[in-house]
Amino acid sequence: MSAKTEVQEPDYRRLAGEIRKWGRELGFQQTGITGTDLGPDEIHLLRWLGEKRHGDMEYMSRHGTLRSRPADLVAGTVRVISVRMDYWPSSGSPAGQILDDPALAYLSRYALGRDYHKVLRKRLQRLADRIETMVGPFGYRAFTDSAPVLEKALARNAGLGWIGKHTNLINKQAGSWFFLGELYTSLPLPIDTPAANHCGTCQDCIQACPTGAIVAPYQLDARRCISYLTIELRGSIPEELRPLLGNRIFGCDDCQLVCPWNRFSRPTRESGFRPRHGLDADSLVRLFSWSEDTFLEKTRGSTIHRIGYECWLRNIAVGLGNAPTSKIITEALSARADHPSALVREHVAWALSRHK
Numbered sequence: 001m002s003a004k005t006e007v008q009e010p011d012y013r014r015l016a017g018e019i020r021k022w023g024r025e026l027g028f029q030q031t032g033i034t035g036t037d038l039g040p041d042e043i044h045l046l047r048w049l050g051e052k053r054h055g056d057m058e059y060m061s062r063h064g065t066l067r068s069r070p071a072d073l074v075a076g077t078v079r080v081i082s083v084r085m086d087y088w089p090s091s092g093s094p095a096g097q098i099l100d101d102p103a104l105a106y107l108s109r110y111a112l113g114r115d116y117h118k119v120l121r122k123r124l125q126r127l128a129d130r131i132e133t134m135v136g137p138f139g140y141r142a143f144t145d146s147a148p149v150l151e152k153a154l155a156r157n158a159g160l161g162w163i164g165k166h167t168n169l170i171n172k173q174a175g176s177w178f179f180l181g182e183l184y185t186s187l188p189l190p191i192d193t194p195a196a197n198h199c200g201t202c203q204d205c206i207q208a209c210p211t212g213a214i215v216a217p218y219q220l221d222a223r224r225c226i227s228y229l230t231i232e233l234r235g236s237i238p239e240e241l242r243p244l245l246g247n248r249i250f251g252c253d254d255c256q257l258v259c260p261w262n263r264f265s266r267p268t269r270e271s272g273f274r275p276r277h278g279l280d281a282d283s284l285v286r287l288f289s290w291s292e293d294t295f296l297e298k299t300r301g302s303t304i305h306r307i308g309y310e311c312w313l314r315n316i317a318v319g320l321g322n323a324p325t326s327k328i329i330t331e332a333l334s335a336r337a338d339h340p341s342a343l344v345r346e347h348v349a350w351a352l353s354r355h356k
C-alpha cells in the first residue's frame with residue numbers, strides 16, 4: 001500500500017442529483033446545470049446595446065462582455081447552477097380586474113411581496129452550504145439579478161425553459177411567472193440539455209404589449225417597455241408614451257398575462273411573496289396621498305422601495321392622468337401641483353391637463 005493519502009474526487013453525477021433534490025427542498029421549483037458558453041447570446045446582447053435599447057440602464061453596458069462570459073466575471077467558473085422560483089401570488093385580486101378599473105393602481109405581481117433578491121440570495125447561499133458539506137470548500141458565487149449575468153440564456157441552456165418572444169423565460173410545465181438565480185461554480189458537474197423553443201407561430205405577447213415594446217420576436221426595446229419606464233427610468237416619462245401606461249404604476253405583466261403557457265403556471269409556495277399592505281388592489285388616489293414616510297414604511301423589504309418616493313409619485317400622477325375625470329382625482333393632483341420635485345410637478349401638470 002502506498003504511504004500517500006489518496007484524495008478522492010467527488011462523484012459529480014451523484015452530486016448533481018443531490019443538488020436538484022436540495023434545490024427542491026429549499027423552495028426552488030427547478031434546478032439545472034450548464035456550461036459557460038453563451039456565444040450567440042453575446043452577439044444579440046451586443047447588438048441590443050449597440051442599438052441603445054437599454055436606454056438609461058447604464059449598468060447593462062458598463063460591463064461589456066463580462067455579462068456573457070461567466071469565467072471572466074468569476075475566475076475558475078466552469079459550470080452554472082441555475083434555479084427558478086415561482087412568484088405568482090397565491091392570494092390577492094385578479095390582475096385583469098385591476099387592469100380594467102382605471103381608478104385602481106396596477107403593480108406588477110412580482111413586486112407585491114418581499115424583495116426577491118433577498119429571498120433567492122439566501123436560498124442560494126444555503127444550497128452552496130449544503131454542497132460544501134458534501135465536497136468541502138469549493139469555488140462559487142451566488143447571483144440573482146445582482147451582477148452582470150445573462151440569467152435567461154443560462155437558464156435556457158440549463159434546461160429551465162426557453163426565451164419567449166416577449167424575452168422572458170417560459171417553462172412548458174410552469175409558464176413564466178418565476179424568478180431566476182444562479183450559482184457560478186468551479187465544480188465540473190454534468191450538464192443538462194438546453195430547453196427547446198415552443199412559441200411556434202403565436203404572436204399574442206407582441207400584440208398585447210400596450211407600448212409596442214416587443215419590436216420583433218425576441219427583441220425588446222426597453223425604452224418603450226412600461227417596466228423600464230416605471231421602474232428603471234429616473235427622469236421624465238416620454239409624453240407620447242404616458243397615455244399608454246394606463247393604470248400600470250410599477251412594472252407591467254401584459255405580455256405574460258396573455259401567454260398561453262401561463263395556463264400551466266402555479267401560484268407560489270413562498271409566504272413572503274404574498275401581497276403586503278393591500279397593494280394588489282389599492283386606488284391611485286389613496287397611494288398618491290401617501291407621505292414619504294408612509295411610502296418608506298409600506299415598501300420596506302420590497303423591491304418597490306428602490307424606485308424612491310419621487311418616481312412613485314411620478315408614476316401615480318401618470319395613472320391619474322389616464323383615469324376618467326372626477327373631482328377626487330383633480331383635487332388629489334392639485335394638492336401636489338406645488339410639490340418640491342420638478343419631476344413630480346411636471347407629471348402632475350401633464351395629468352391635470354388631461355382633465356381640462
Ligand code: B12
Nearest residue numbers: 041044048108145151153167168169179180218227251252
Ligand atoms: C435589464 C432587465 C430588464 C429590462 C430589459 C428586459 C430585457 N428583455 O432585456 C426591463 C426593465 C425592461 C425588464 C423588464 C422586466 N423584467 Co427584467 N431583467 C433585466 C435583467 C437585469 C437583464 C436582462 C438582459 O440581460 N437583457 C439583455 C437583452 C439583450 O436580453 P433579451 O432582451 O432577453 O434578449 C435575449 C433574447 O431575446 C435573444 N435575442 C435578442 N435579440 C434577438 C434577435 C433574434 C433575431 C433572436 C432569434 C434572438 C434574440 O438573445 C438575448 C440574450 O439572451 C435581468 C436579470 C439578469 N441579470 O439577467 C432581469 C430579468 C430578465 N427580469 C425579470 C422580470 C421578472 C422582468 C419583468 C417581468 C418585470 C415586470 N413585470 O415588470 C419585465 C418583463 C419585460 C419583458 N418583456 O422582458 C426576470 C425574468 C424571469 C423570467 N421568467 O424570464 C429576470 C431574469 C430577473 C430575475 N432574476 O428573475 N427587465
Ligand code: SF4
Nearest residue numbers: 209225226252254255
Ligand atoms: S412588460 Fe408590458 S410594456 Fe414591457 S414588453 Fe411586456 S407587455 Fe410590453
